[in-house]
Structure formats: C-alpha cells, structure tokens
Amino acid sequence: MDSVVVLGQIARDLVLTLDGLPEPGSGAPVTSRRELLGGKGANQAVALAQLGAEVALVGAVGADEVGEDLLRQAIADGIDVSAVVRRGEDSALIVDVLEPDNRWRYLEHIPRETLVAEEDVLAAEKLIYDAGTVLVQLQQPVATCLTAARLARTAGVRVVLDGAPPTTGTHGAELVEEAHVIRADAREAEQLTGSRLDDTDTAFAAAREVLRRGPELVVLEVSGQGNMFATNEDEFFVPLADAPVVDTTGAGDALIAALVVGLHRGDPLPEIAAASVAAAGKTAGHPGGRPSLASRR
Ligand SMILES: Nc1ncnc2c1ncn2[C@@H]1O[C@H](COP(=O)(O)OP(=O)(O)O)[C@@H](O)[C@H]1O
Numbered sequence: 159m160d161s162v163v164v165l166g167q168i169a170r171d172l173v174l175t176l177d178g179l180p181e182p183g184s185g186a187p188v189t190s191r192r193e194l195l196g197g198k199g200a201n202q203a204v205a206l207a208q209l210g211a212e213v214a215l216v217g218a219v220g221a222d223e224v225g226e227d228l229l230r231q232a233i234a235d236g237i238d239v240s241a242v243v244r245r246g247e248d249s250a251l252i253v254d255v256l257e258p259d260n261r262w263r264y265l266e267h268i269p270r271e272t273l274v275a276e277e278d279v280l281a282a283e284k285l286i287y288d289a290g291t292v293l294v295q296l297q298q299p300v301a302t303c304l305t306a307a308r309l310a311r312t313a314g315v316r317v318v319l320d321g322a323p324p325t326t327g328t329h330g331a332e333l334v335e336e337a338h339v340i341r342a343d344a345r346e347a348e349q350l351t352g353s354r355l356d357d358t359d360t361a362f363a364a365a366r367e368v369l370r371r372g373p374e375l376v377v378l379e380v381s382g383q384g385n386m387f388a389t390n391e392d393e394f395f396v397p398l399a400d401a402p403v404v405d406t407t408g409a410g411d412a413l414i415a416a417l418v419v420g421l422h423r424g425d426p427l428p429e430i431a432a433a434s435v436a437a438a439g440k441t442a443g444h445p446g447g448r449p450s451l452a453s454r455r
C-alpha cells in the first residue's frame with residue numbers, strides 16, 4: 159500500500175472523566191484518567207498505522223520531556239517521525255474533560271511552535287512526493303496547509319483535507335480547489351458550505367456545491383444523524399453506528415483514516431463509507447481520541 163503523510167497537531171492528551179463539573183471554589187473527583195499521545199494529526203496517524211498503512215507524520219513537539227515521550231509513543235505505534243520537529247519549550251496539551259453522555263470540553267494549550275510551519279512541509283518534501291496520499295488537518299495555519307496541498311497535487315499525490323478552510327481571504331477557496339477529498343464534521347460543514355446541514359437533502363445539495371469547487375469526494379456530517387458521501391457519480395448517507403457513545407473525540411480522525419485506507423486499496427465507495435463510519439463509531443465508544451482499530455487489520 160502507498161504511504162500516507164499526515165500533517166497535523168501532535169499533543170499530550172489528558173482525558174479526565176468526571177460525574178460532574180464542580181462549581182467555582184469547589185472540587186470534584188476524577189473517576190478515570192488517561193494520558194495519551196493525541197492531537198488530531200497524531201490520532202489520524204495512529205489510526206492509519208493500526209489499519210495497516212505506512213504512515214509518516216509532519217508536526218512539532220516541544221523540547222520538554224513530554225515531547226520525548228510523545229515521539230517514543232508514536233514510534234511504538236509504527237509511525238515514521240523523521241519529519242516531526244522539536245522546538246519551543248512546551249509540547250501542546252489538550253485536556254479532554256468528559257462528563258457522562260458525551261459531554262466533552264477541551265482545555266487547549268497549543269503553543270505556536272507546535273503548529274506546523276511551511277518550512278516543516280518543505281523539509282518533508284521528499285516524503286510527500288513519495289506518498290500516495292497527503293492528509294492535511296485544516297486547523298493548522300492556512301499557508302502551511304496550502305503549501306502541502308500544492309506540493310502534493312503537483313506530484314500527483316492525493317490530497318485529503320479534514321476540517322473546514324478559513325472563510326476569510328482567498329487561501330481557503332484555493333485549498334478546496336486543490337483537494338481530491340474533503341471531509342467535515344457538522345460544525346465544519348456549516349463553515350465550508352454556509353448552511354446548517356440538519357437533514358440529508360440539505361447535505362446532498364451542499365455536497366454537490368462543494369464538488370463543483372474541485373474535490374472528487376466530499377464527506378459531510380449531518381448533525382447527530384450520520385455522514386453523507388458524495389462524488390459526481392454517486393451519493394449516499396450512512397447513519398451513525400448503533401453503539402454506545404462515550405466520547406466522540408477522535409471519531410472523525412478515525413473516520414478519515416479508514417477512508418484513506420479504503421481509497422488506497424481501491425475499495426468500492428459504499429464499502430469505504432461503511433468501514434469509515436464503523437471506525438468512527440468504535441472510537442466514539444471510549445474516552446479520549448486515541449483510536450483502537452488494530453483488530454480491523
Ligand atoms: N455512534 C457513531 N457512529 C458512527 N460515527 C459517529 C458516531 N458518533 C459520532 N460519529 C461521527 O464521528 C465524527 C466526529 O467528527 P469530528 O467532530 O471531526 O471528531 P474529531 O475531530 O474529534 O475526530 C462525525 O463524523 C460523526 O458523525
């Protein structure tokens with residue numbers, strides 16, 4: 159299988175499960191605690207590796223011990239970290255405070271140095287040229303994303319975007335034009351399309367409009383209902399997996415990873431869509447964004 163280059167955030171994830179948040183001036187017990195390799199870039203890379211893809215990560219961690227540990231974990235997960243740079247004092251930290259019924263809150267400390275810079279992309283040029291897909295997480299600086307997308311496009315490498323491009327300036331529109339695939343959760347889909355996707359008819363219409371901007375495959379979440387997959391030839395809706403939801407964190411990252419693996423294998427789109435939604439459902443079943451998909455190999 160061709161390799162995948164993932165460009166995105168790497169962070170220490172601290173997942174705290176509570177029965178309820180304390181009032182200001184009081185405390186509350188934490189019922190479970192997990193400290194994980196996290197951040198969307200890392201979560202996507204871990205999912206890809208678990209699904210059997212050869213994967214390299216482009217990102218940044220701090221010079222602290224946490225950064226050391228994150229790199230060690232990524233290597234143990236089978237990820238090529240040769241394009242992960244170390245700079246700045248602190249690695250990024252994301253605290254996922256999770257109450258029952260998938261009520262999550264994130265507290266994010268993302269130092270600027272841990273965002274992916276254009277120079278990091280240029281330093282990873284060879285990895286990108288040799289890849290089958292470049293998966294770009296759009297929460298990174300838009301100039302970085304655009305440089306990666308253009309490099310990949312020029313080299314004939316599939317460009318997959320996760321998230322929503324900025325609505326201000328021209329870079330966002332250019333990014334969508336460069337993309338082969340774009341996938342957005344409900345909130346991002348609203349930013350991408352300008353309409354709230356509350357039902358499948360609205361979502362199909364919105365997806366067709368995005369297809370006209372350039373991508374060949376568009377995947378949009380319909381709020382609380384499921385995900386729709388659209389190409390110029392085909393479009394269909396896949397409802398959510400019928401499994402208990404604990405924390406949807408990372409479910410989108412697992413979804414896009416399974417989608418990329420399916421595209422690499424050349425699977426039929428309905429099969430890819432089903433596997434992607436199953437991967438999302440599985441990830442939503444446990445606290446924290448780190449996927450656990452290895453048994454699907
Ligand atoms: N029970 C479920 N079964 C399948 N997919 C689910 C389920 N619950 C949520 N999802 C999907 O998980 C995805 C969450 O996406 P997103 O918000 O991008 O998460 P993250 O960025 O934390 O990975 C959405 O596409 C949503 O439809």
Ligand SMILES: [Mg+2]
Nearest residue numbers: 321343410411
């Ligand atoms: Mg997401």
